[in-house]
Amino acid sequence: MAAEEDGRTARKRRQILEAALPVFLRNGYVGASMDEVAALAAVSKQTVYKHFTDKEQLFTSIIMDTTGQVEGLAKMITAALEDSDDLEKDLGELARQFLARIMSPDVLRLRRLVIAEADRFPDLGRTWYAQGFERSLKTMTTAFEKLTERGLLRADDPALAAEHFVGLLLWIPVNKVMFSGIGEHYTQADLERLAEAGVAVFLRAYANPGSA
16 A cells, blocks of 8 residues: 555656646746646646645756756767777767757757756756766766777877867857757758768877778
8 A cells, every 4th residue: 555655656746747847948947836837737736845845846856857868878878889890980870869869959958947047056057967968978988998998099088089079069059059049940961960070070180090
């Protein structure tokens, strides 16, 4: 019976979180209404407060619940590069997947929301960054270090090489969307072009000529 009750509680909590996310994404922290969250979740306002003591706790729970959307980047990197013997092909595939994930509307909106509330919730912003993007950079650094040891790359500073790779892919499109709005549209062809060009420039700088 206790297990059944725990299951109902978990489902209700999930129901509230899923309803609250678009409210916060659309209205920001200050503009988000607990009444609207309750209405979208089809529960009473009292039920919302039963699971979350206040708006701040609900917001924090939402952001932490979404870290999985960026955590998956680390696994993507490992899968693409662990046993690579064709860097141009495998880096190109990784670049396309990376851009597709980061440039998805949901991730862009989350990024904007976390940045907008960073002064109010600095620890939350740091945690979201650490569990997603920082972890991805560390994973990529390890991958580039191993590729250097195998003689495929020439990266004296694998961590800097990882930052260069990500910067070549993301600096222009992410900043453009952050300033212009999520409606700023990048087509699949645009992302393919960015991926191809980014990998080409990266390999000119870091590919080991002796590995060809």
